[in-house]
Amino acid sequence: MTTLAATPSVEAMLESSLLDIGIPPRPEILDRIRIEMQKDEPDFNHLSHIISSDVSLSASLIKTANSPYFGNRSRVRSVREALMVLGLDVASRAIAGIILRKIFTGSPHLERFWDASARIARLSGWLAQRVAQNRLRPDDAYTFGLFRDCGIPILLARFPGYDGVLAKANREANLGFTAIEDSHLPTNHAMVGCLLAQNWWLPEEICLAIRHHHDVSVIESLSINPPLSSRYQIAVGQFAEYLLQQHSGLSQTQEWPKLGSACLRLLEISEAEVENIQAEAVAVIEAED
Amino acid sequence: MTDPTTGFLERIGSLELLTQLASQASCDQPLALLWINIDRFKQVNESLGHLGGDIVIVQIAMRLREKTAGRAEWCRMGGDEFVCFVPDSDLDHSRQLAFDLLRAIEAPLPFGDLLLRPSASIGIAILETNEDPFSCLERADRAMITAKRDGGGRVVVSGDESVPGRLGVFLAREELEIENMLHIALESGGLNLHYQPIVGFDGRIEAVEALMRCTAGGSNISPAKFIPVAEKTGLIIRLGEWSLLAGARLAHSLDAGGHPTKVAINVSRAQLASPKFSQALHAALLCANVKPELIELELTESLFMDVSETVQKNLHAAIDAGVRLAIDDFGTGYSCLANLKDIPSTKLKLDRAFVVVLPHDRRAFSVVKAMTLLGKELGMTVVAEGVEEQEQLDSLREAGVDAIQGYFHARPMPEEALLQWLQNRRAT
Numbered sequence: 019m020t021t022l023a024a025t026p027s028v029e030a031m032l033e034s035s036l037l038d039i040g041i042p043p044r045p046e047i048l049d050r051i052r053i054e055m056q057k058d059e060p061d062f063n064h065l066s067h068i069i070s071s072d073v074s075l076s077a078s079l080i081k082t083a084n085s086p087y088f089g090n091r092s093r094v095r096s097v098r099e100a101l102m103v104l105g106l107d108v109a110s111r112a113i114a115g116i117i118l119r120k121i122f123t124g125s126p127h128l129e130r131f132w133d134a135s136a137r138i139a140r141l142s143g144w145l146a147q148r149v150a151q152n153r154l155r156p157d158d159a160y161t162f163g164l165f166r167d168c169g170i171p172i173l174l175a176r177f178p179g180y181d182g183v184l185a186k187a188n189r190e191a192n193l194g195f196t197a198i199e200d201s202h203l204p205t206n207h208a209m210v211g212c213l214l215a216q217n218w219w220l221p222e223e224i225c226l227a228i229r230h231h232h233d234v235s236v237i238e239s240l241s242i243n244p245p246l247s248s249r250y251q252i253a254v255g256q257f258a259e260y261l262l263q264q265h266s267g268l269s270q271t272q273e274w275p276k277l278g279s280a281c282l283r284l285l286e287i288s289e290a291e292v293e294n295i296q297a298e299a300v301a302v303i304e305a306e307d
Numbered sequence: 308m309t310d311p312t313t314g315f316l317e318r319i320g321s322l323e324l325l326t327q328l329a330s331q332a333s334c335d336q337p338l339a340l341l342w343i344n345i346d347r348f349k350q351v352n353e354s355l356g357h358l359g360g361d362i363v364i365v366q367i368a369m370r371l372r373e374k375t376a377g378r379a380e381w382c383r384m385g386g387d388e389f390v391c392f393v394p395d396s397d398l399d400h401s402r403q404l405a406f407d408l409l410r411a412i413e414a415p416l417p418f419g420d421l422l423l424r425p426s427a428s429i430g431i432a433i434l435e436t437n438e439d440p441f442s443c444l445e446r447a448d449r450a451m452i453t454a455k456r457d458g459g460g461r462v463v464v465s466g467d468e469s470v471p472g473r474l475g476v477f478l479a480r481e482e483l484e485i486e487n488m489l490h491i492a493l494e495s496g497g498l499n500l501h502y503q504p505i506v507g508f509d510g511r512i513e514a515v516e517a518l519m520r521c522t523a524g525g526s527n528i529s530p531a532k533f534i535p536v537a538e539k540t541g542l543i544i545r546l547g548e549w550s551l552l553a554g555a556r557l558a559h560s561l562d563a564g565g566h567p568t569k570v571a572i573n574v575s576r577a578q579l580a581s582p583k584f585s586q587a588l589h590a591a592l593l594c595a596n597v598k599p600e601l602i603e604l605e606l607t608e609s610l611f612m613d614v615s616e617t618v619q620k621n622l623h624a625a626i627d628a629g630v631r632l633a634i635d636d637f638g639t640g641y642s643c644l645a646n647l648k649d650i651p652s653t654k655l656k657l658d659r660a661f662v663v664v665l666p667h668d669r670r671a672f673s674v675v676k677a678m679t680l681l682g683k684e685l686g687m688t689v690v691a692e693g694v695e696e697q698e699q700l701d702s703l704r705e706a707g708v709d710a711i712q713g714y715f716h717a718r719p720m721p722e723e724a725l726l727q728w729l730q731n732r733r734a735t
Binding site: 052056058173203204 | 490493494495496497522524525541545548549552553556583585586587589590591593594595628
């Protein structure tokens with residue numbers, strides 16, 4: 019059996035300032051889960067031990083397992099129960115999200131950025147149940163919401179003028195968001211986010227959704243690639259962001275005018291329904307704030 | 308109710324016969340259905356007229372009947388479609404029969420002054436226990452359609468048809484399994500890089516080449532199997548980007564440890580033809596925080612069969628990013644000296660085919676020597692791949708090659724083993 023001491027805690031991992039050295043390396047715990055998943059009979063006890071050695075990770079995992087987006091009706095009380103109820107696959111995504119939050123909230127100026135992502139993720143989880151039932155799993159919508167823009171802080175750390183590029187891309191009414199980034203930088207946040215998600219073993223559909231989340235042409239594309247589930251994630255994420263902006267009265271982006279109608283068509287939502295959903299969403303948004 | 312042209316049963320009669328034969332079939336005496344469609348028959352009708360078409364059909368029907376000689380029942384389902392019911396015929400037997408029929412059909416067929424070369428697509432289905440005979444007939448039809456879609460002139464057994472994979476590309480059953488395994492590997496940590504050192508004659512580590520390995524569901528899939536499927540489905544782009552980042556991370560950690568070593572990473576044609584190649588390359592370099600000059604992109608020569616504008620643009624973007632280019636597997640396949648002139652590469656890797664015949668094949672030696680000279684003249688480092696024996700090494704040294712890669716020095720190994728290998732080497 020592996021010694022528990024050999025597992026670096028998330029906090030220990032954060033001691034090196036991760037964002038300055040490229041993308042955060044894949045947390046070792048994700049590799050451990052993968053190793054167990056590849057076995058015929060995964061050892062839940064062993065994994066529970068490893069996760070439990072990190073108190074804050076355990077607490078967050080139990081909290082996540084009990085959140086409505088992970089579709090759990092019975093109340094989970096231990097790490098082992100969380101693993102059993104979620105399954106290793108979903109638990110791994112949940113843990114990836116928890117660790118990403120820890121990385122980002124470790125830096126004060128990223129806290130607000132993270133809050134915005136987390137809000138979009140939660141509302142996306144709710145929307146998946148409300149408007150995309152049987153087409154999109156709420157936990158996928160939630161995980162996508164968390165990781166969708168994770169390339170932004172990485173680029174902010176690397177390119178001093180990136181905040182200016184972001185502001186310009188946010189104001190752009192015609193060209194795609196990433197097209198503006200591409201005209202100023204050698205890469206863009208969707209590509210960086212996709213590579214990080216892939217490196218952290220997130221599902222292919224989520225990686226592709228991250229890669230294309232500003233690309234209006236893929237939302238209603240007739241091609242099979244990216245898959246439909248990726249496109250639902252993109253559409254639900256954009257819709258969630260729009261609802262949040264409507265609620266706060268602050269609209270800092272041009273994404274909804276550019277992508278909104280395609281998203282609504284994909285989700286088969288009429289303009290009239292938008293108003294109903296908006297009204298219902300208020301309670302969800304306020305309950306979480 | 309027989310067809311007057313061929314003397315075979317007509318459709319309606321054949322369906323009655325099928326029901327009857329199916330009721331007599333059993334596990335010990337299976338009933339096989341073969342659905343045969345003559346390829347390009349429409350063209351025969353168009354060029355020879357319907358009368359001519361009928362003459363061809365009569366000839367083919369005679370051949371078919373001769374081959375089965377009373378062991379099977381024949382029906383004509385339509386213009387150029389035949390079905391053969393073969394009682395007491397298992398899969399092996401019916402497959403053999405189908406190949407015999409195909410050969411019989413493909414024999415040249417004289418028509419006036421012309422010599423026609425007909426061919427056919429054949430689908431096979433074996434009636435399963437309790438299966439509705441008509442659904443079995445449909446399976447045979449579907450298998451035939453697959454045979455036709457795959458180019459005709461072939462036999463396909465029901466169940467082996469190619470079906471659309473997750474990415475919408477038509478794949479045969481084995482390929483489909485591999486595609487699924489690749490998806491599992493991409494999402495479940497089943498991808499891995501192994502590294503093989505490239506060692507200079509002066510003892511320096513010239514670079515390490517990253518080679519992708521894939522495990523899914525507890526079993527390893529050989530690159531010879533998964534690479535072609537990945538190329539067919541476009542998954543190669545995702546795999547390529549994955550290995551770019553993983554390889555770049557290793558280069559970064561070796562450098563951070565005070566031992567900068569180039570990592571050579573294979574780039575596929577699909578990646579290089581993608582309009583997003585440059586963004587993906589930069590994202591990987593940035594994510595790994597690696598010095599670009601430590602990354603070498605290995606491009607197979609076949610990439611340059613047709614160098615599109617996008618490929619050209621991407622190659623230059625790679626150079627601008629500061630990474631190095633190497634031409635892999637040089638000397639076989641699509642060798643074109645113009646490539647050497649046009650592609651700004653800094654390394655030439657000679658194909659292993661030249662190495663395995665050394666030192667005895669003197670002509671091969673001369674070719675190696677000439678290619679080496681050419682490479683060096685163009686300012687490239689010349690590497691020979693697949694070196695296993697001391698004699699080969701001596702011969703390559705004599706030819707002027709700069710560095711070698713192969714089992715002689717080390718097999719491809721996982722990262723931990725590579726780190727140990729490098730450490731041991733430094734210690735000696």
